[in-house]
Structures are given as C-alpha cells and as structure tokens.
Amino acid sequence: MAEAKTADATASETLLRVEDLRTWFHTFSGTVKAVDGVSFSVKRGEIMGLVGESGGGKSVVGFSILGLIDPPGKIESGVIEFNGENLKDAGDARLRDIRGRDIAMVFQDPMTSLNPLHTVGEQMDEMLRLHTDMDASQRHARCVEVLEDVGISRAADRLKAYPHQFSGGMRQRVVIAIAMLAQPKLVIADEPTTALDVTIQAQILKLMRRQIRDNGASMILVTHDLAVVSEMADHITVLYCGKVVERGPTDDVIRRPSHPYTRGLIDSIPNPAHRTARLKQIPGAVPDIRKLPKGCNFQDRCPRVGAVCRESEPPLVATGARAHACHFPLKEGETQ
Amino acid sequence: MLGYTIKRLLQMIFVLWIVSVIVFLMMSFTGDPVFMVIPIDSTQAEIDQARRILGLDRSLFEQYLVFMNGMLQGDFGRSYVYRQPAMDLILERLPATMEIVVVAMIFAALVAIPLGVYAGANPNRTASRAIMSGSLLGISLPSFWVGMMLIFLLAVQWQIFPSSGRGDTVEFMGLKLSVLTLDGWYHIILPSLTLSLATMAIILRITRAGMMEVMRQDYMKFARAKGVSRRGVLYGHGLRNALIPVVTIFGLQLGDLIAFATITETIFAWPGLGKLLIDSIYRADRPVIVVYLMLVAFIFVVINFIVDMVYTWIDPRITVK
Ligand SMILES: Nc1ncnc2c1ncn2[C@@H]1O[C@H](COP(=O)(O)OP(=O)(O)OP(=O)(O)O)[C@@H](O)[C@H]1O
Numbered sequence: 304m305a306e307a308k309t310a311d312a313t314a315s316e317t318l319l320r321v322e323d324l325r326t327w328f329h330t331f332s333g334t335v336k337a338v339d340g341v342s343f344s345v346k347r348g349e350i351m352g353l354v355g356e357s358g359g360g361k362s363v364v365g366f367s368i369l370g371l372i373d374p375p376g377k378i379e380s381g382v383i384e385f386n387g388e389n390l391k392d393a394g395d396a397r398l399r400d401i402r403g404r405d406i407a408m409v410f411q412d413p414m415t416s417l418n419p420l421h422t423v424g425e426q427m428d429e430m431l432r433l434h435t436d437m438d439a440s441q442r443h444a445r446c447v448e449v450l451e452d453v454g455i456s457r458a459a460d461r462l463k464a465y466p467h468q469f470s471g472g473m474r475q476r477v478v479i480a481i482a483m484l485a486q487p488k489l490v491i492a493d494e495p496t497t498a499l500d501v502t503i504q505a506q507i508l509k510l511m512r513r514q515i516r517d518n519g520a521s522m523i524l525v526t527h528d529l530a531v532v533s534e535m536a537d538h539i540t541v542l543y544c545g546k547v548v549e550r551g552p553t554d555d556v557i558r559r560p561s562h563p564y565t566r567g568l569i570d571s572i573p574n575p576a577h578r579t580a581r582l583k584q585i586p587g588a589v590p591d592i593r594k595l596p597k598g599c600n601f602q603d604r605c606p607r608v609g610a611v612c613r614e615s616e617p618p619l620v621a622t623g624a625r626a627h628a629c630h631f632p633l634k635e636g637e638t639q
Numbered sequence: 640m641l642g643y644t645i646k647r648l649l650q651m652i653f654v655l656w657i658v659s660v661i662v663f664l665m666m667s668f669t670g671d672p673v674f675m676v677i678p679i680d681s682t683q684a685e686i687d688q689a690r691r692i693l694g695l696d697r698s699l700f701e702q703y704l705v706f707m708n709g710m711l712q713g714d715f716g717r718s719y720v721y722r723q724p725a726m727d728l729i730l731e732r733l734p735a736t737m738e739i740v741v742v743a744m745i746f747a748a749l750v751a752i753p754l755g756v757y758a759g760a761n762p763n764r765t766a767s768r769a770i771m772s773g774s775l776l777g778i779s780l781p782s783f784w785v786g787m788m789l790i791f792l793l794a795v796q797w798q799i800f801p802s803s804g805r806g807d808t809v810e811f812m813g814l815k816l817s818v819l820t821l822d823g824w825y826h827i828i829l830p831s832l833t834l835s836l837a838t839m840a841i842i843l844r845i846t847r848a849g850m851m852e853v854m855r856q857d858y859m860k861f862a863r864a865k866g867v868s869r870r871g872v873l874y875g876h877g878l879r880n881a882l883i884p885v886v887t888i889f890g891l892q893l894g895d896l897i898a899f900a901t902i903t904e905t906i907f908a909w910p911g912l913g914k915l916l917i918d919s920i921y922r923a924d925r926p927v928i929v930v931y932l933m934l935v936a937f938i939f940v941v942i943n944f945i946v947d948m949v950y951t952w953i954d955p956r957i958t959v960k
C-alpha cells in the first residue's frame with residue numbers, strides 16, 4: 304500500500320503542502336494554540352490519515368485549509384499550498400471557488416451536516432449550481448448518477464426527500480455524494496464514521512475509499528481511530544496538542560512507531576492481532592492546551608520521560624520518509 | 640390535508656362560539672344601555688318601551704338566542720348611537736386600521752429581520768451591540784410618547800409629514816384605501832412607524848436569538864464548505880431555520896396591533912377602529928362593541944390558522960394531523 308518513494312517526491316506529485324501552520328484562538332481565558340507549527344503534505348491520489356486524541360487540533364487543521372476559521376480564531380502563520388497556490392493568502396472569493404469544487408469536506412455527524420429544511424436534491428443541486436455551468440437537466444442527471452454511485456437506490460425519487468427521511472448511514476452517503484459531486488481534487492473527511500454504527504462504519508469507509516480512488520482524488524482522513532487509519536491511509540500524521548509528533552508511511556509507522564505517543568495509540572487498539580495481554584490506555588489525560596508544560600507536551604504521560612524532556616521541546620526530526628519529535632524515540636521492535 | 644382543514648375550521652367555529660358567549664355575558668352585566676339612548680327626562684313608559692324595542696325586557700337566555708340568531712344571519716344589531724348596522728360601522732373603519740397595521744408589520748419585518756440576522760451572525764461586533772441596545776429602547780419606550788415625539792419632530796418642527804388624518808383615499812374593490820395615493824402614504828408613515836417600533840424590536844430580538852442558535856449548527860459550516868457565499872449561508876440556509884419562533888411572534892403581534900392600534904389612532908386622529916371603539920365604550924354602544932370584539936377574535940383565530948400553515952411550509956418535519 305505505502306511505497307517508500309516519499310523521499311524523492313517531486314513537487315508536481317504534491318497536491319497539498321502544509322508548512323508550519325499556526326492557528327490560534329484568542330479567547331478570554333487565554334490563547335489556545337490549537338494548531339502550532341504543523342507541517343505535512345498530501346500527494347495526488349493518496350489518502351493521508353490525521354490522527355490523535357480529542358483536542359489534538361485535527362479539525363482545526365481541516366478548517367484552516369479551507370479558510371473556515373472564525374474569530375476568535377486566526378491563522379497566524381504558515382503556508383497552505385494547494386496545487387501550487389497559497390490558500391492562506393487567497394481572498395474570500397477565491398476560497399469560495401475552491402471550497403466544494405477543488406476541496407470538499409465530509410463532517411463527523413451526518414445527522415447535523417445536512418440542512419433539515421432543504422431536500423437532498425436541493426442541497427446537491429446547490430453544489431453544482433455554484434461550481435459548474437450545467438443546465439438544470441444536466442445537474443439533475445449528475446445528482447442521480449452520484450447518488451447511485453454511493454449506493455442509494457431509486458435515486459431520482461430520493462432527491463425529493465428531506466434528510467430526516469434517511470437513516471444515519473444513508474445521510475452520510477448523501478454527504479459523501481455532495482462532496483464528490485463537483486469532482487474535487489481533495490476531500491477532507493473529519494471523522495466521517497464516528498457517529499455511525501460499527502457495521503455501517505466499514506461500509507462507509509469502503510465507499511469513501513472507492514470514490515476517492517475512482518475519481519483519482521486525494522483525501523485527508525481525520526480520525527482518532529488508528530485502526531481505521533491503518534486500513535485506509537497511505538500516510539499518517541499524528542498530532543498531539545497541536546503539533547506533529549510523528550509522520551510517515553502508514554504500514555511503517557504502525558509496525559515500528561518511533562514516538563511513545565504513537566506507540567500508546569497503537570497499544571490501545573482493541574485488536575487481537577496485536578496480542579497484547581490486555582488493552583493499554585495511555586495514562587493521564589490531554590493537558591489543557593492553554594497551560595502546556597515547558598519542554599515536551601507529552602512528558603506527564605510518557606513512560607520514557609527524561610530530564611531533558613522537561614527542559615527542551617523535541618524538534619521534528621526527519622529521516623527518509625519518516626519524522627518524529629522525541630528525545631528518546633523507540634527503536635525498532637522496542638515496546639516502551 | 641382536507642381533513643385537517645375541516646378539523647381546524649370546526650375548532651375555529653367552536654372558539655368563536657365560546658368568545659360570543661363570554662362577550663354576551665360581559666355585555667349583559669355591564670351597565671344598562673337604555674339610559675344612553677333615551678332623553679334624560681323620559682317617563683317610565685318611554686323607558687319601558689325603549690327596553691322592549693332593544694329586547695332588554697326578555698330573559699337572559701332569550702336575549703342570548705336572539706343575539707346568536709342575529710349573528711348567524713350576519714345581523715349584529717344597530718348602533719344605538721349612529722342608528723345604522725353595527726357591522727357596517729366596523730367594516731367602514733376596518734380598512735383604515737388594517738392599512739396602518741399591515742404597513743407597520745411589513746416595515747417591522749423589513750427592518751428587523753436583516754438586522755436580527757446580522758446581529759445573530761456577528762454577535763460580538765459593535766454594530767450588533769448598538770442594534771441590540773436600540774431594540775431595547777424600542778421595547779421600553781411607550782408608543783404614545785414615540786408618536787408624540789414623531790409628531791413634534793417630523794410634523795411640527797421640520798414639517799416633513801402631516802400630523803393627523805388619512806389623506807387622499809382611493810376606492811378599491813369597495814374599500815377606501817390611502818396606500819394607493821402618494822398623499823395617503825405621507826399620512827400613513829408616522830402612525831405606522833409608531834405602531835411598528837415595539838414589534839420591530841421584538842422580532843429583531845427573536846430573529847437574533849434564532850440565528851445565534853442556528854450559527855452553531857453543522858449544516859451552516861457544511862454549506863460554507865460547499866462554497867456558498869456568506870449571504871447565501873445566512874439567508875438561504877440559516878434564516879429559514881430560525882424562522883418558526885419569528886412567525887409565531889409575528890402572528891401574535893399582528894393580532895395585537897389590530898386590536899390595540901387604538902392609542903396610535905387617537906394620537907394621529909386616524910379614523911380607524913380604535914377611535915370608534917373608544918367612542919362606543921364611552922356611550923355604551925353595545926352592538927358596536929360586540930361586533931368589534933367578535934371581529935378581533937375572528938382575526939386572531941384566522942391568523943393562528945395561517946401561522947400553523949406557515950409552519951408546515953417552513954419546516955417539512957412539522958406535519959398537520
Ligand atoms: N472556536 C474555538 N474557540 C476556542 N477554542 C477552540 C475553538 N475551536 C477549537 N478550539 C480548541 O482547539 C483545540 C483543537 O480542537 P479540534 O477541534 O481541532 O480538536 P480535534 O483534534 O478535532 O478533536 P476531536 O477529536 O474532539 O474532534 C481544542 O483544544 C479546542 O478546544
């Protein structure tokens with residue numbers, strides 16, 4: 304799945320390059336550095352998994368790419384280069400063109416991401432009206448086609464239905480259909496299956512992967528579920544407290560993680576194949592992002608913590624396709 | 640749908656019947672209208688005769704039957720004062736009241752909804768805070784004072800608008816209307832503005848509250864992620880979701896303004912229902928008061944029905960049963 308050709312990737316292979324992104328929220332109770340110096344890139348046709356516990360900044364990264372950060376939030380600095388264009392400096396009109404047409408988004412909860420007062424057909428049609436010059440009958444045909452693609456039968460009839468007439472899984476299919484309508488180059492899926500039944504989760508993930516592959520698109524798959532990422536993603540980026548702690552080809556990272564946090568996430572996957580005696584949760588909780596400790600953000604939960612970890616923050620060090628930010632990275636096969 | 644409409648109609652008739660009973664009883668227990676219609680120095684025989692003519696000599700129940708019977712035939716009796724059918728008196732003045740009320744409501748909606756959407760979508764901006772403070776004024780200032788200030792400033796001081804009367808009217812489908820003439824509009828503006836201020840403030844606040852709630856919803860962000868413009872997101876996706884409570888209040892206020900336009904009509908000498916009502920109350924002109932009360936009840940009931948219909952039109956999840 305993930306070939307180690309990352310090192311010699313040429314610029315044209317890269318669809319999205321995020322460099323040193325900082326998105327902060329200036330709240331009354333202090334500055335929340337939700338995303339603080341995040342870098343990664345997504346190649347054409349690849350699925351990139353963005354993982355980490357709740358509050359890690361995954362959603363904020365996704366919204367930053369689309370310029371959907373509202374006050375008191377602000378993108379302080381960084382580069383968001385999409386298809387050779389820096390979106391961070393793009394104006395609002397330009398961003399509106401890109402949203403939906405070049406970069407589409409799928410949200411976590413299909414129960415709330417569709418407007419309850421508009422029919423499914425109206426909400427699909429809106430996307431095509433905004434981003435194509437198709438006439439009404441062409442748009443209708445395209446909506447039917449895409450709705451059938453995501454496995455909804457009697458699509459022409461279903462266009463007239465309202466979201467509340469669909470089940471959760473069906474709604475997420477509709478949301479995916481809306482995302483795929485204008486054939487975007489990149490889909491940002493923010494926990495697309497978290498709100499769904501386990502049985503439906505697998506179906507939806509398979510559907511998404513097929514849609515992405517068929518369209519030759521790329522995807523950023525945001526999730527806290529490493530098991531999902533290991534099945535879906537080519538590359539993986541692990542976020543902790545708004546910073547990248549580890550990054551690399553999925554198989555490689557899962558097989559031999561370098562960062563104790565990644566190790567902890569892997570150990571807490573409920574999977575018999577890993578043959579751990581029992582599930583190991585990462586001890587402690589994510590610290591308050593407004594009161595981060597000096598040094599490594601993970602120090603209070605880390606089994607490998609040393610004196611230096613409390614003094615200086617580990618920089619992100621890249622070796623080949625891999626990168627990690629830890630003073631005492633795990634060696635191959637080492638458990639903790 | 641048809642079944643629902645029939646059910647609602649029966650409900651409306653029932654409500655109106657209850658109102659008619661209450662109105663009838665209230666009228667019977669408040670004062671004797673005979674002394675309003677006869678000369679002070681009438682003899683007992685004359686008084687008795689007047690009683691008989693007015694039907695006041697019969698039992699309460701008989702009086703009620705007569706009253707109901709008349710009402711069912713559209714006959715609400717003659718005004719003791721004007722000696723013409725009370726219904727005609729009311730209908731003659733209803734258009735004038737409806738005119739300032741409808742203009743006031745449209746005016747209130749046109750101003751309040753965009754401002755409410757703005758203030759709800761940008762709650763932290765200075766402009767939004769100013770709008771909210773303004774709306775607080777609109778709610779707390781009494782309308783008679785506002786009306787008098789408007790007259791003082793715009794009619795007396797700067798003489799932009801006339802201070803009283805209806806101006807030129809034009810006959811349209813049997814109704815005398817001012818909205819069809821320019822001079823009529825000059826006369827309508829001040830009373831309508833006075834009448835609309837409180838409603839405007841209330842609708843503004845309801846719209847804002849609804850929008851603030853709606854802004855948090857995922858579908859708003861999803862619409863933005865589709866590339867919909869800010870305006871499109873606010874008005875195409877947001878407003879409709881915030882509209883149910885706005886429509887509710889709008890309906891209530893509409894009924895309220897029709898029923899209580901009295902003060903404003905008095906200040907601006909607007910020849911509407913309010914003036915007639917006040918005069919009729921002073922003179923215990925029972926038939927006119929009865930028609931007025933029944934009409935207001937009827938209007939409330941109809942508005943209520945329309946509001947319920949509008950709900951189902953706004954929100955497909957609301958079904959009529
Ligand atoms: N509008 C906001 N105002 C203030 N803080 C915010 C805002 N949005 C996000 N944050 C903060 O930014 C941090 C990262 O949030 P984010 O939603 O990106 O986390 P996440 O990794 O997506 O978590 P989850 O798995 O819960 O979705 C959190 O600490 C959150 O409190």
Ligand code: SF4
Nearest residue numbers: 599602605612629630
């Ligand atoms: S830097 Fe130190 S505290 Fe941080 S993860 Fe590595 S070993 Fe643990």
Ligand SMILES: [Mg+2]
Nearest residue numbers: 361362363493
């Ligand atoms: Mg999130």
